[in-house]
Amino acid sequence: xxxxxxxIQVLDSTIRLATPLLLACLAGLYSERAGIFDxxxxxxxxxxxxxxxxVAAVTGSVWLGLLAGIASSLVLSALHGFASITxxxxxxxxxxxxxxxxxxxxxxxxxxxxxxxxxTPSLFGGGRFEPINFPLAETIDGVPLVGPVYxxxxxxxxxxxxxxxxxxxLTWWVLYRTxxxxxxxxxxxxxxxxxxxxxSVVGLRYAAVAICGxxxxxxxxxxxxxxxxxxxxxxxxxRGFIALAALIFAKWRPWHAMWACLLFGLLQAIALxxxxxxxxxxxxxxxxxxxxxxxxxxxILAGFVGKAVPPRAGGEPYVKER
Amino acid sequence: xxxxxxxxxxxxxxxxxxxxxxxxPALIFDLGGKFDKSFNEAAHNGASRWAEETGGTYREIEMQxxxxxxxxxxxxxxAGSNPIITMxxxxxxxxxxxxxxxxxxxFVVVDVTWLDAPNLRQVGFxxxxxxxxxxxxxxxxxxxxxxxxxxxxxxxLIRHFGCGYAQGAKAVxxxxxxxxxxxxxTPAAWNDPVKGSELTKAQISQGADVVYAAAGGTxxxxxxxxxxxxxxxxxVDSNQNHLHPGKVLTSMLKRVDVAVYEAMSAGENVETGVFxxxxxxxxxxxAVDDNNAPLVSDDMxxxxxxxxxxxxxxxxxxxxxxxxxxxxxxxx
Numbered sequence: 001x002x003x004x005x006x007x008i009q010v011l012d013s014t015i016r017l018a019t020p021l022l023l024a025c026l027a028g029l030y031s032e033r034a035g036i037f038d039x040x041x042x043x044x045x046x047x048x049x050x051x052x053x054x055v056a057a058v059t060g061s062v063w064l065g066l067l068a069g070i071a072s073s074l075v076l077s078a079l080h081g082f083a084s085i086t087x088x089x090x091x092x093x094x095x096x097x098x099x100x101x102x103x104x105x106x107x108x109x110x111x112x113x114x115x116x117x118x119x120t121p122s123l124f125g126g127g128r129f130e131p132i133n134f135p136l137a138e139t140i141d142g143v144p145l146v147g148p149v150y151x152x153x154x155x156x157x158x159x160x161x162x163x164x165x166x167x168x169x170l171t172w173w174v175l176y177r178t179x180x181x182x183x184x185x186x187x188x189x190x191x192x193x194x195x196x197x198x199x200s201v202v203g204l205r206y207a208a209v210a211i212c213g214x215x216x217x218x219x220x221x222x223x224x225x226x227x228x229x230x231x232x233x234x235x236x237x238x239r240g241f242i243a244l245a246a247l248i249f250a251k252w253r254p255w256h257a258m259w260a261c262l263l264f265g266l267l268q269a270i271a272l273x274x275x276x277x278x279x280x281x282x283x284x285x286x287x288x289x290x291x292x293x294x295x296x297x298x299x300i301l302a303g304f305v306g307k308a309v310p311p312r313a314g315g316e317p318y319v320k321e322r
Numbered sequence: 323x324x325x326x327x328x329x330x331x332x333x334x335x336x337x338x339x340x341x342x343x344x345x346x347p348a349l350i351f352d353l354g355g356k357f358d359k360s361f362n363e364a365a366h367n368g369a370s371r372w373a374e375e376t377g378g379t380y381r382e383i384e385m386q387x388x389x390x391x392x393x394x395x396x397x398x399x400x401a402g403s404n405p406i407i408t409m410x411x412x413x414x415x416x417x418x419x420x421x422x423x424x425x426x427x428x429f430v431v432v433d434v435t436w437l438d439a440p441n442l443r444q445v446g447f448x449x450x451x452x453x454x455x456x457x458x459x460x461x462x463x464x465x466x467x468x469x470x471x472x473x474x475x476x477x478x479l480i481r482h483f484g485c486g487y488a489q490g491a492k493a494v495x496x497x498x499x500x501x502x503x504x505x506x507x508t509p510a511a512w513n514d515p516v517k518g519s520e521l522t523k524a525q526i527s528q529g530a531d532v533v534y535a536a537a538g539g540t541x542x543x544x545x546x547x548x549x550x551x552x553x554x555x556x557x558v559d560s561n562q563n564h565l566h567p568g569k570v571l572t573s574m575l576k577r578v579d580v581a582v583y584e585a586m587s588a589g590e591n592v593e594t595g596v597f598x599x600x601x602x603x604x605x606x607x608x609a610v611d612d613n614n615a616p617l618v619s620d621d622m623x624x625x626x627x628x629x630x631x632x633x634x635x636x637x638x639x640x641x642x643x644x645x646x647x648x649x650x651x652x653x654x
Contacts, residue, residue, distance in 0.1 A: 223516060232515050
């Protein structure tokens with residue numbers, strides 16, 4: 001029973017840690033499926049984290065904060081789109097620039113607005129996303145096995161967590177069952193064919209980048225207003241890059257992305273719960289768990305477990321033939 | 323000729339102003355940043371106090387990456403700043419590479435005590451003694467018999483904190499369970515409040531009802547989660563009691579501000595050598611103010627003040643982690 005409860009707690013922590021990864025991973029999925037590589041996920045999350053916390057702190061409404069976070073992330077997305085779609089610049093460089101921009105701007109603006117050393121005031125009350133408790137969660141808690149799973153694991157997360165997991169089937173449906181999704185995937189594989197069919201490549205790519213911006217915005221807002229109560233500089237701490245690793249690990253597919261993010265979240269949760277894991281004399285240091293997401297991604301990339309093929313037109317600006 | 327004249331004149335003017343200007347002190351913050359509400363902010367407070375009282379000015383820079391350390395040191399030294407005050411153990415290697423090249427400049431380093439150079443003032447703190455006192459308070463405030471410790475980056479200095487804390491807790495209750503976690507092994511561990519929160523939740527689920535955060539900006543997440551979940555927390559370096567009034571048991575004070583203030587006041591002629599500020603020098607201690615007064619009972623205060631005196635008198639010996647890179651009270 002002790003073991004079971006620990007397991008539930010680790011899985012609970014997994015869900016919290018996997019949510020920002022999942023949102024960022026799906027954001028990257030839309031963008032990269034349309035042929036726009038985006039290593040600026042980290043920067044967009046950071047910017048959204050700051051603006052959501054700042055607006056929530058000033059207005060006292062977390063929903064306005066969420067909107068502000070999404071808007072700020074969209075601005076960066078537009079910048080990325082402008083540089084890499086309209087001006088056909090290098091997508092990686094534009095992404096790096098966005099990361100630097102966000103890292104510097106957030107602290108600068110925070111210092112000028114709040115004078116608290118690059119952080120926002122602590123949020124309380126309506127300024128934060130509160131956990132949602134499912135009906136009967138308290139009552140059913142005593143039931144063995146089912147009780148803790150329902151009340152600890154499933155219930156008691158913020159609304160953004162449930163939204164993030166609902167995004168997975170929605171993304172699958174959009175990509176594989178709608179006309180828009182078909183075109184989006186096609187534009188990442190063979191934009192010339194899409195163009196020949198009379199569909200705007202530029203328009204589709206902007207749409208994908210915009211969706212990416214919205215999802216990154218939600219991810220950032222989740223970090224700052226649901227997991228934490230305010231913004232701290234560099235609070236994304238590399239999650240955007242782990243999300244990219246998860247995207248490659250999942251080979252650019254929505255359901256796989258969810259499992260990859262949950263796996264990476266689980267590895268983090270285990271690393272946080274147990275400092276060193278003792279497997280009958282063999283001690284695994286905590287650093288191994290921290291490094292595993294990257295190691296696994298390299299293994300996948302090296303082609304040991306199937307082959308990870310990125311969208312064929314990824315990273316290449318589309319030039320219309322004349 | 324006229325051109326030559328004006329050039330010479332300009333050069334002379336530059337030389338004059340350079341000679342006339344008093345050397346300004348310089349302050350180099352560590353990676354946590356000037357406003358980390360903790361270690362670096364204490365240095366900033368000390369420097370601001372000096373600037374306000376004397377009307378002096380100083381130059382400062384916040385480190386963004388490891389690579390900047392040596393560069394910043396050389397730039398300040400070449401610009402004539404004196405003394406150059408640096409923060410954190412990460413400065414040890416860059417300093418040992420740089421100090422010999424600028425024999426006329428005095429360097430000050432906080433949290434480093436093991437270097438050997440004639441123009442270096444090294445200020446260390448007996449963090450284990452201060453942590454011992456807050457460890458005692460944690461053990462007295464704990465009802466569950468389990469207390470937690472959350473460190474930032476896994477380095478000997480932070481183990482030093484944790485070790486003193488565990489010894490203090492065990493001095494009050496030999497059976498107490500001390501859960502210790504480190505946030506990470508890279509400098510990012512000083513600024514990851516999300517991870518700090520998760521670690522706190524994990525420690526709570528293991529029974530901890532008082533957690534001590536020695537983790538820079540990550541500690542903000544620890545203190546927040548502790549307040550949300552209704553347990554007590556202990557702040558570090560600066561007085562953090564005000565962050566969550568009534569939820570922060572106390573803060574382990576490390577008077578970095580005093581160290582910086584003294585170095586700046588002494589100016590160029592600051593005494594060099596190794597200085598360790600412990601309980602006797604009021605270099606470390608615990609914070610009591612209006613925000614946490616209701617949490618600190620008279621018994622607690624009496625016991626901690628007695629222990630403080632015992633440590634100063636040498637009746638109680640708090641083992642330092644540095645002595646043999648291990649801790650008698652805690653396994654890392």
